[in-house]
Amino acid sequence: MAKLGKRTRAAREAVAGKANLSVEEAVALVKANATSKFDETVEIALNLGVDTRHADQMVRGVVGLPNGTGKAMRVAVFARGPKAEEAQAAGADIVGAEDLMETIQGGTIEFDRCIATPDMMPVVGRLGKVLGPRNLMPNPKVGTVTMDVKAAVEAAKGGEVQFKAEKGGVVHAGVGKASFDEGKLVENVRAFISAVAKAKPAGAKGTYMKKIALSSTMGPGVTLDVASASGE
Numbered sequence: 001m002a003k004l005g006k007r008t009r010a011a012r013e014a015v016a017g018k019a020n021l022s023v024e025e026a027v028a029l030v031k032a033n034a035t036s037k038f039d040e041t042v043e044i045a046l047n048l049g050v051d052t053r054h055a056d057q058m059v060r061g062v063v064g065l066p067n068g069t070g071k072a073m074r075v076a077v078f079a080r081g082p083k084a085e086e087a088q089a090a091g092a093d094i095v096g097a098e099d100l101m102e103t104i105q106g107g108t109i110e111f112d113r114c115i116a117t118p119d120m121m122p123v124v125g126r127l128g129k130v131l132g133p134r135n136l137m138p139n140p141k142v143g144t145v146t147m148d149v150k151a152a153v154e155a156a157k158g159g160e161v162q163f164k165a166e167k168g169g170v171v172h173a174g175v176g177k178a179s180f181d182e183g184k185l186v187e188n189v190r191a192f193i194s195a196v197a198k199a200k201p202a203g204a205k206g207t208y209m210k211k212i213a214l215s216s217t218m219g220p221g222v223t224l225d226v227a228s229a230s231g232e
Contacts, residue, residue, distance in 0.1 A: 020225040026214045027185045034178035034216035039070070042185055045172040045221075046196055047211040049204060052165050056203030059165035062142040063195035067184040068159030070177035075156045076100065076111035078120040078138070083149050087115070090153035098123060104130055111136070113156040115144045135164055163196065171196055178216050189214065190229070197230050 021029065027042075034040040050057040076094040077087035078101075087095045094100060094111055101123050114131060116124045116138040124131075124138055131137040138144040142162050146152050163171050175188040193212065200208050209230050215221035 019223045021222055023186050023189050023224060023229050024182070026222050026224050027182050027189065029222050030214050030216050030219060031178055031182060031185070033219040036216075036218045038217075040178040040216040040218055041071070041174040042176045042178055042180070042189075043172060043215050043217070044175050044189060044192055045170060045213045045215075046193070046209060048165060048169040048171060048196075049207045049210050050165060050169045050201060052167060052169060054203055057201050059169075059171060059196065059199050059201055059204075060139075060141065060163065061195055061199040062160055062162045063192055064155060065159045065161055065175060065188045065191055067176060067180065067188050069161060069174055069188075070180060071112075071174065073113055073156050073159075074111040075113045075115065075153050077149060077153065078114070078116035078124050079149055080117075080120070083117050083147070087149045087153055090150040091157055092149075092153050101127060109134070109136070113144070113162075114138050115146070115149065115152045115156070117147055117149060118145055121145060135162065161192065163192075163199075193229055194231070 030042055034042075048059060050059055052058055074093045075091070077084070077092040078097060079087050079095060080097050084095045092115075096103070097120065104127055109130075114136045121138070128137060140146070143152055143155070161173050161175070163173050165171050173192060175192050176185045197209070209226050212224040212226055212229055213221040214224060
């Protein structure tokens with residue numbers, strides 16, 4: 001068994017015996033244990049009572065975090081003509097059509113969000129096996145297949161977060177940086193939990209939110225009291 005370093009041991013000791021915390025308590029503890037030399041991301045994970053193998057139990061959605069993510073979001077847009085110009089003016093990092101498709105097929109994916117106008121979907125559709133597993137495939141349900149390219153790019157750049165339940169019913173995302181004020185992190189955490197709660201699918205049975213945990217990139221996780229965190 002590998003020997004733990006002083007920082008890791010101290011962080012684990014700090015959270016030992018602490019569970020089912022309020023959002024405020026969890027945020028304070030996670031921030032206190034984010035002692036790496038870089039600005040760690042504060043991450044949330046929710047274990048949901050859904051079976052993603054069934055279409056009527058899939059959980060997915062989008063939420064605009066009130067205080068952003070602290071991450072510079074790289075945005076790619078599939079568009080032509082005036083819409084391509086609109087995307088560039090809005091701050092998109094990459095804009096293209098068939099040329100962008102070929103770049104992605106070649107293995108180069110230098111973006112965190114992909115947006116497309118509806119007319120470009122026959123082109124984008126060829127990238128399903130590449131973008132799908134990375135949760136980058138444009139989807140009208142989360143506003144990334146749209147004619148309002150300007151709004152979509154600005155939302156992505158402004159701290160909008162997409163989420164999707166993975167195998168096992170787990171939803172996770174970054175909700176800010178450890179350098180954020182506690183109050184801003186609390187607002188972001190509550191906004192994310194609220195969005196997942198509103199995305200509860202019709203097919204979900206029994207307890208929807210089973211467990212919520214918060215951690216930093218290099219720190220140990222702490223569990224939240226589900227009832228108080230979700231407002232149930």
